[in-house]
Amino acid sequence: MKYIVLFFIFSWLFISFESSKSNFEFDKILLQNIVNEDHNNPSTYYFPVFISYSESEKGLTYIDYLNTVYNQKSIYEKNKISYEKFISDALSQKKKFLKSEIDADAFKINSRTFETYYKFGLKYTIEKHLEIFDEGSYKLKKGIEKSELYTLMYLCFTNGSIVIYDDYIDIYFIEQMSSFY
Numbered sequence: 001m002k003y004i005v006l007f008f009i010f011s012w013l014f015i016s017f018e019s020s021k022s023n024f025e026f027d028k029i030l031l032q033n034i035v036n037e038d039h040n041n042p043s044t045y046y047f048p049v050f051i052s053y054s055e056s057e058k059g060l061t062y063i064d065y066l067n068t069v070y071n072q073k074s075i076y077e078k079n080k081i082s083y084e085k086f087i088s089d090a091l092s093q094k095k096k097f098l099k100s101e102i103d104a105d106a107f108k109i110n111s112r113t114f115e116t117y118y119k120f121g122l123k124y125t126i127e128k129h130l131e132i133f134d135e136g137s138y139k140l141k142k143g144i145e146k147s148e149l150y151t152l153m154y155l156c157f158t159n160g161s162i163v164i165y166d167d168y169i170d171i172y173f174i175e176q177m178s179s180f181y
Helices: 002-021 030-034 063-072 076-077 083-091 111-122 121-130 146-157
Strands: 048-052 057-061 105-108 130-134 137-140 159-167 171-176
Touching: 030 083, 048 063, 048 083, 048 146, 057 146, 063 083, 105 146, 111 121, 111 146, 121 130, 121 146, 130 171, 146 159
Parallel strands: none
Antiparallel strands: 048 057, 057 105, 130 137, 137 171, 159 171
16 A cells, blocks of 8 residues: 555656646747857856756756767758757757767656655755855755755756856855846
């Protein structure tokens, strides 16, 4: 009986997660700024972005790695997939990548972190995992696993924010995507 209840809880969380994120669209102005760059050169937008391997597995990567994939895969040219469509689909979680296809740090969505987000919202979830260091900057609380942190960063990403880590001072900054244009 216990396993049946757990099965239904995790099924409900998975379905809730899938339906809540299926309509995510990456910020259109920031997308246009990225697309208008020369994607044969390093991007000026060097912050973590997320791609999808499956509904429950994601990858943390950077625009430059997406550019490399697009530039090296002649399949996109053959199928007349524009760079804009490729980037838009990748950042909006519509394109599913193979792990061997792109340099990304893969992780599974942490169900506890997602459940906290689903029940209490993003602000509470941030405060549960990060402690306020200064206005707009945070320190990671002790004992937080990598999958919890990456899931939190992914949730921020799908809610229009970018989490940037400054390894020099060991601080996380949460910025709205609109602050990059």
